[in-house]
Every structure is written in structure tokens, then in C-alpha cells.
Amino acid sequence: MTQINWGMIGAGDVTEVKSGPAFSKVSGSNLVAVMRRNAEKAADYAKRHGINRWYDDAHALINDAGVNAIYIATPPDTHELYTLAALAAGKPVYVEKPMALDAASCHRMQMAAEQAGVKLTIAHYRREQPYFSKIKELLDAGAIGRPLLAELKFHQRPLSAETIREPKMQWRLNPALSGGGLFHDLAPHQLDLMLHFFGKAVQSQGFARNQLHQYNADDAVSGQACFENGLLFSGSWMFNAPADTDRCLITGTDGVLAFSVFSGEAIVLDREQERLSFSFDPLPHVQQPMIAAVVDYFRGERDNPCSPADGVEVLAMMDAFTRNKQAWPAFQP
Template sequence: MSMKAGKPVYIEKPMAASYEDCARINRISQETGIPCFVAYYRRYLPYFQKVRQMVEDGEIGNVINIQIRFAQPPRALDYNSTNLPWRVQPDIAGGGYFYDLAPHQLDLLQDMFGCILEAQGYKSNRGGLYPAEDTISACFKFDSGLPGSGSWCFVAHESAKEDRIEIIGDKGMICFSVFTYDPIALHTERGREEFLPENPPHVQLPLIKAVVEHLQGKAVCTCDGISATPTNWVMDRILDKL
């Protein structure tokens, strides 16, 4: 409705509850000529730009594998079966917490390494707290042939809590988090080095600035519906929705 009324839109991530819905939004944007932006703000944060810089500078040589590991305990609201959070209601959210948190991880990796063209996964509900999946394993391949894998568990014990992505190269490895902003660890023949770039207090500010400059004709913001859609495709493939 907004784009048909001539108003640019800024959509929370993920862009929609399904890949098909993303395609419909992009079609309306194309038909109306009105831009659609998606809030994958982590692309613009100094923390993740540092990771990109190290990869592009060849700090770990040729990248040969990507691994995502994420685990967290259930939230207090997850135990209230009569009033479950909307994020674990697939008919509203598209999936469970995977559909809420994994988009940030998958978008960052595709922004760094290109689109994922192959993906498959295995989902299960191990906790029985809500109807959505709570444990997922996946493998995927980028358009360059770079392979990757991921595991997510949203009913883990506190001792298993983890937020980690490993970028493995033939000359080293980069380890970083997506939500906890632990120090970025660079492992090379020099040993272990840590970096912790400071993010702005308002984390969406850099992206909002880019959107405003795009609308003013001063720059081009690439965090749009077209670039956001592949993440929904990957998630839908992993959850066997496509």
C-alpha cells in the first residue's frame, strides 16, 4: 500500500515471512518505481566491516569453509503455551526463532561472499514448547563454490550457549559473533589477535543514514529488497518450504 501511494518503505528483517512474499514486494517496487529498503543494518556496522576488511585483505588467505554455530536456552515466554511469543508462531513469523535470528547471519555472509545458490537442512522440534522448529542443521554453497554449514538450537542448556561464525582460510581463521559482539579473533601464523571495533550507540544509524542519502540522490544504498530476498530463499530451502 505504501509503495503504491508513492512512499518509500523501510522493512524490518527478515523482509517477509516467505520467499514468495519477498518476490511480491519486489514486483510492486519495480512496478511503482518506489524503493524498498530492508533493515539488515549489521552490514554497515564497524564490527562486521572489520571482518570484511580482514577477508578482503587476505589475512586468512583463500577462504575455504564457513561454519555457523548458534545455541541459546528457551526464553521465559516460551514456556507460556497459552500466550506464546509471535516469533515462534509460524503462521505469523514464517518460522520460529530461526526465522528471526538466522537472517542476520545469512545476510552478512551473502553480503561478504555472494549469493547462496544451494541449501538444504534438517529441522526438528526437540523442546516441545511451541509448534515451530527449535533445532536446525543445514549445509549450503555460495555461487563461488564456497561451502558452508550451520547449526541452530533454541532450547539448549545455558552451558551450551553459543554465538559464533568461523571463516576458515588456507592461512588462518576469523571467528566472530553476530549478536553478542565478542572480540573478533584472527588466528594466523602470527598467533591469535583480537579486535573489537566500536559500534554506534544506535546500531541502525549507519544504515538509516545510507537510506536518507539514497533518497536525496547523494549515494546508493544497496540494502534493498532485491539484495534481501536471497536470505529468505535460503531459509525457506533449509526449512523445506521450497
């Protein structure tokens, strides 16, 4: 496979800038077909982005002879269905995060890829961005010595009633479609980075609660994990907080590394009598570095930038963090 001709299943807002245009900006790659269940919107997307063909049926796109790779950008409830169909057609797959609704579904996708002998990559795209590549470079070089503790805090103010009613938000807040609430939409990025930096987690546990009862998904999650290298992880996700926070601190034997996952704040390295800061410009298309890596992988020029096993591990941690549920009184102001 020398030229990757992509077919994209799902053409929602997330693909307008973050991913869609990047497929035709990467060398050896081109987005040639797009699918959306609403035919009018599929045709409009194709016209605006200069895409040759559009479909309102995913299986028709998968069976398009001019498509030799599939990008799945639908809500998580259909990731397994479309991934299995594409693998059965012998076409490699790049599937959005979270990989699926739960770890069991992810594992079935992993096994299907292995049995079919067809490549499957998960869109944990931050691991290929220069910002996070720098963090991994610092950790691997021993900039803070041996990493001992990672503390992640991601807090956001409650959603407004108007935002909750938006269609692009409603599916995210519907556990049947997304797997959970905003935690399931955002935490995969953060947890994948922990796995990318530190390797496999050997034990995970946590609690999840719906505290404000604004919608039917949890709005608060707390999770802890122990990694194979001995590092301890602690994370809290609050979508009912009085102020926004996006910070991760990694403490090692010789220093501390601080960074954000979504807000793009400068990476700060604190060591004895030394403070270093590293800043990066925002990317026009946040997925472009990962798409370039996936294209190289599909062409046989490098290893998998994010394997199905990685996707399974992320969902296994998320399942462990959210499995402990119980009724929780609504907040009374």
C-alpha cells in the first residue's frame, strides 16, 4: 500500500478542523469519500471539503473499491460495528477515541484485527503532538529522575442548560452512545498519555458519581492506579466545579514536571535551583501528526503509533474508575 485513500465514516463537527482536512495534507494520503447518515449533510460536507464521493450508508463506503483505509469518527456506540465491518473487508482502520463503549468491546475489536491480519490504530492523537512528545522525551531522559507520582486534576464549571440541549453535547451525555458523560469524552486523552509515558497499569480503582443531576451521566470521577514501573497515579475529574483546572504534576526523585492536557499551557520543569519552560504553538489540525504516523504505519514504514492493546488498557482503567457507582444526593444550592 503506497497511497492511502481514506473513507471517513461520520462527518460531525469534530472532523471539520481537527482531523478531516489533515488526511489530504499528509504525504501519501488523501480523503476520497465520506459518509454521514443524513445524505444532505454528507453531500454538503463533501462539497465544502473537496471530497469526491459521499454516502449515507457506512457499508457502501467500506465496500468502495477506491477506498483502501477507513477512518471512524462516529459516537463510540458504533465503533465496534464499523471497525469489524471494515476489518472483514480487509481495510485498515483508524478509529476515534474512546476506542469503544467499554474494555470488553475494545478487546473484541483487538481480536478481530489480529485474526483478520488487518491493521487497527486508535486515535489517541496527543501522543504524536510535539507538546507531549517533549514531555515523553524529558521523562525518558531522566529529567526528573525516577517518576514516582502523577497527579492529574481536570475540573470544569457545570454546563449551562443551553449547552446541554445542543445535539453535539446530548450524545456525549448519553451513556448508551458515549459510554458515560464528559469523563468518557475527555479522560481517554489523559489516561492514554499516562500509559504512553509510564507503561501498563497493574491495578486501578475509583469512584464515579452523578452529583448535580443535570443529566443522566456521572459528573464527578476519582481514580487511582499503580503502574508496572511503580509509579502511583491519582486523578480527579469534576464537571461541576466552581472554576476550571487543567493540570498534571509528575513528581520524580530529582524534580517535578507540570503541564496541561487541553489548555496548552507551557510545560514547566522544576529541579533543584533550576526552572525550565517549554512552549509550543497551537496546531492548525490537532490530529495531523498522528495521521501522518498512521499513514506511515499503514504503508509499512513504522510501528503502530497507538495499538488496539493501548485502547483496551485505556478503557480498562476507565471501567475500573467508574464501576463503583451508587445513588448520590443532588446538590442543593
